[in-house]
Structure formats: structure tokens, C-alpha cells
Amino acid sequence: MFKLIQTEGRARRGEFTCAHGTVQTPVFMNVGTQGAIKGALSAHDLREIGCQVELSNTYHLHLRPGDDVVRALGGLHRFMDWDGPILTDSGGFQVFSLAGLRKIREEGVTFASHIDGRRIFMGPEESMRIQSNLGSDIAMAFDECVENPATYEYAKASCERTLRWLERCKAEHDRLNALPETVNPGQMLFGINQGATFPDLRIWHMQQTAKIDCEGYAIGGLAVGEPAQVMYDIIDVIEPYMPVDKPRYLMGVGTPSNIIEGVARGVDFFDCVMPARNARHAKLFTWSGAMNIKNEKYKLDERPIDPDCACPVCRSFSRAYLRHLFAAGEMLAMRLAVLHNLYFYNALAGRIRQALDEGCFADFRAEYSPKLAGRL
């Protein structure tokens, strides 16, 4: 259930209630691919750094340990000891980006596991069954994520099929939720808009997708090769066709600046592996831009990573200590860097919400969107 609290331009401040709690939006979801967060973080650590929604990957958990195993152990919440909201992706993105030897047909996709090469079939029904076994709060529809640039013909055929797949997802999802032995009977379904970078396809697909009753709608197939401005333009094109009373989720995006720009265009949910991936490469986010903590100049620097950050790392450790941990190859380096970067992303969403609450999001955007745009 989505409640719109406040708007400023197209930016939205809302509340989304699902089986495991209420989420304040805009929200950044923290990625725990295999039921654990990169950098040796557990679900308990997520609590400490302000995470509201944990995101796990259907493809990975289906392969290992197996969604049947997770189900037998009481579902993903119990498995990883996280009692807050969980969103699972559909598996589609990994099938199309990670697995090998893909063959797409109307029924679904046959592919080779990236772990052991074994042939696996996944279609809309399989994806729904896996996500039902995991017991997430939000299941994502099984779609095809087309890489940019794509041809018009391919993108058109693909998003037509994704629409047919959504209808099958919806039917199977409703059936599974009604089963007496279902792990999370309150599981919701989000549909996904596709159409590559073609405005007319995007609009047509969004219009059709919105006709299928879902608890939220996502924008997929962006941040997959196209420039940021193209992504912004596509969001601008789709947004007027997205239901106002349902949350909007921009999948896999992005830099802090991308998130601010997404919010400005009416997006409510975000997720990205960037904070964890950058952390592993010693690239840390701060309110005045990004830094590489391995730099020699931090050798004797007693200051925290970011003096304006209240994360568990900045409260206790110096840049010099972090730099030493990276230089010494200590696993703790990864953990502290990921803790800081994820905290930063969660705090960013928090400051966006505060700005919206106070009616000063435009000022916030004008100050921080350029400042946080730099990549390392």
C-alpha cells in the first residue's frame, strides 16, 4: 500500500507498507545478492546503517543454496535473520547478463548456470515460484532486460513478450499467494517497464503494463550502457504514464546524482551495487564528492572519511587507519568501506526525504546533484 505524503514538482515523498513493515520513500534498497551483503555485512549490520529494504537476487539464490532450501528453512527473512522488507528481483537481469548460452522462447529462457554450466529453464511461472519460496515482500515480474543500444525491432518484440510474461506472472503470483502453505501470503508484485531507449515503445509498454494490476511499477533496462541524459529523458517520457498511486522503482540506478535526478523525475525506489563495488576498490562517497582512500596523502590523516558523516566508521576510525587496512590487505578494509558507502546512500535518501518534507528539495538538488555527480 502506497501513500503519497507530499510532492514538490514531480518529486514524491511517500510511505509504502508491505508485509514486513513500512518504508519511507524515496528509498535506496541495499543489495544482498546471495542472502549476504558484500564486504562481510550481515542483516544486523544493515539495521545499523539505516537500511529499510534489503534486495536479494532470485537467480543466485535459485542456484545456491536453492530456493527449496531457503523455503524449507522458513524463507529468506529467517534464513538471513532480517525482519524488514525484502525485494527480490525476477532473475531476468542475471539470466541475461551473467548466465551463458541463453535461448529465449515464448515460454521463457534456457540458460547455463555461471557456477557449474548446468542447463536451467526459467520463465514467468518459475520466477514467481522461486520468489514465492524465498518469501520476499516484493516480487519482481520476469522480464527481458535489453542492452542499450538495441534495434527498434528487437526492443519492440522483446517488450511485447515482457508484457505477455507479466500477465503470466500475475496469474501465477495470485495462485501462489492463495496457497495455504505459501511462505509470505502478503507478497506483492511489481511490473517492469521496458522498451530500450525508444520513447514510443516505452510509452506503449508502460500504458499496457499499468493495465495489469500490480502494487508497484519499475523502470527496467536503464543504466545498461546509455548516457545518463538519455536515461533522464526516458524517465521523463515514461513518468506521466505511471500510476500516481503506486510506487515507481528505477532499477539498478545509480550514482548519488542519478538518484537525486531520479527523485526529481518522480521515482520512489532505487537500488545499485555501486556503493559496495566502489567500496571494494577503496572509493568512498562523501558529501563533498568521492575520494580514493588508498591515496598516499591520507597516510597521516586523523580525520574521519567524511566529517559530516555519522556512520559507525566515521564515528570511530581515521582515514589513516582505513588507508592502512587497504594497504595491508585486511578484510576489515572492505567491511568498513562498504559500511560507510551504504550508510552514505541510505543517508542520501534520508536527506532527500527531509528536503521533501521541508519543501526545499529543489535547493537540495541544485546543491548536491552537481556536487555528487563525479565518478572516481
Place this chain on the structure above:
Amino acid sequence: MFKLIQTEGRARRGEFTCAHGTVQTPVFMNVGTQGAIKGALSAHDLREIGCQVELSNTYHLHLRPGDDVVRALGGLHRFMDWDGPILTDSGGFQVFSLAGLRKIREEGVTFASHIDGRRIFMGPEESMRIQSNLGSDIAMAFDECVENPATYEYAKASCERTLRWLERCKAEHDRLNALPETVNPGQMLFGINQGATFPDLRIWHMQQTAKIDCEGYAIGGLAVGEPAQVMYDIIDVIEPYMPVDKPRYLMGVGTPSNIIEGVARGVDFFDCVMPARNARHAKLFTWSGAMNIKNEKYKLDERPIDPDCACPVCRSFSRAYLRHLFAAGEMLAMRLAVLHNLYFYNALAGRIRQALDEGCFADFRAEYSPKLAGRL
């Protein structure tokens, strides 16, 4: 300052007070070689798992980031944000086990750094200066740790030199502690007994070492290749010559059973990398013996690692989850395994103390020394 509270046979229950607090003994010290604990644990995590004393390595910190850097940043306590007692080893053990191209002379040892091969000289004075810069609570004397088996002639010459080195350590340590700019003016010095597996050398060396006033005495050069029974016999031989009013530290030992047997022979301090190293190989300690959590039989096992354990891991996660994390190659596997194993060792020391307090250590030893003897 050491206070003997209770004895049972030769086993001792005591309290040791140093600059950063009072340590209940017998105690197991937790190893943080480079100012961080293996498995992505920080000093904060040590607090959570009952650690009383953190142990860091002089050799490693001298090489990286440099003890001058640590000193400039306020010492090791501030660097790693640990306000409890810290013991630093002398660097000797690593010089003799890890570094290359060693040349031992009366003045000290020239060796090649294992990181970049650069030639470094370390003698008693250098070791004291490095440990003074680190600002640990307990500095260890610079000694030669001879591998077993050793020839009598070599062991004799070596422990005579280690004795002369102790005199130089003591003089330099006193001088450094008295300097106005010293990091930790309350730093203590422990002497180290050597003599390989030769009872007469061990006794002679202990008698001479005890004449030099130190705040504690360690038994070095054991658990370096000899069978456990030989180690126990050597402790039996030395113990009567160790000052009763000073703590005794059995360096680098050992299995849970080794620790119980060490306590039974009058030892107060222990340290070992085994809990962390075993954890990284999925080998976990429990009160009913060791287990390999990767085993297929734990795939659907909902129980904690050890139902009798109150560690943060056993309170929240199942064997099945741990097994999955190892199978999936998640860094979190290491962290949770190390947290559990270190907690187990700290709890073991706690239960030993409790048994001594209650006068039932003999029973405890009879039950747990055999049960916890198995290696994986």
C-alpha cells in the same frame, strides 16, 4: 600488577592490572596482527565477543604502516579504536619465521621484509622502540625463537644470547618509559623463557630470566613442531622456577585442550591464531568438539553452530546459513566463523575462570580436556 585470587593444584585464578584496565586470568588474547582482526573484525567486535586483551604484531606494524605512523596518530589504541589492554610481541618470532635472508649477530638480526624484500635491522633496542611507539600495555622482550627439534649447542648459545638481549631490552624499555613524550608511560615488559626442549637449558634460562625484574614471564619456543606431550613436560619443568607473583604467558598456544592443560600447569595468558585460521577453513569449535560447517549434512540444519553457545552468530544464524555463505564464497562466512571461534576461545577462558572460582577446575579439565582435544 598481578593479584593471585585462588589456586587449585597449580592452576591459578588471578587479576592483572595494566595501563588500560584489569584483566581476569586465565585469559585468551585475541590476535589482531596488523591492527585489525582476520575475518573483517574491528576492535568494536572484540568487545562483543568478550575479548580482554588484544595482541598485535610488532614486525607487521613496523613494516606497515610503520610504527612512526602509528605513533604520530596517537598510538595503537587510538589507531584501531580499542581502549582495552594491548600486548605486542617483540617481532622476534616473525623475523625468524616469516622474513627472509636472516643474519643473527650479537647486536640483533638483519632480515629481508616479506613484503618488499628491503633489508631491515632489528635488535633489542629497536624492538623496544617500536613497541614504545605503538604504545602497547605489555611489550615482549626481543628473543630468538628456536624451531624444534634444535641441537643442544645451538639452543644453549641462543638462550644465552636471548638473556643478554633481555638485559638490553630492560634498559632500553626503562629509558623509553621515562621519556616525557612516550606514548604509554605505563607500558610493562615481559621476559621470555627459551631453551628448546632441553630441561636443563629451560631451567637455567628461567632462573636467569627471573632475576631480571619484569612484570610477567612468558614461555616461548613451544608449539613450534614438538608433540603436545613434550610441550606439557617442558611447562612442568619450568613452572617451579617462574615467579609466583607474576603472570605466566604460554606464547602461541593452542587448541582448547592445550589451553586447559596449560592452565592446569600454572599458565595465565594464552594467544593463538588457531581460532581465526580454523574459522577461515570452515572449522568451527563447539563444546562437544570441532565441526566442518561446509559438510553437506548441514544443508538443511536449522540449529545454531553450537546450541550451548551464546555468541552473536549462534544467537541468530543457522548452520544451513553458514554453510551457504561458505559455499557461495561470501566474505560474511569468514566474519561469522571467526566471531564464533574467537567467542568460543574467550568463553573457554571464562569457563576455566569460573571453574577455578568454584573450586571445580579438576572436574572441568577431566570433562573438557579430552572432549576438546580433537583437531579437524
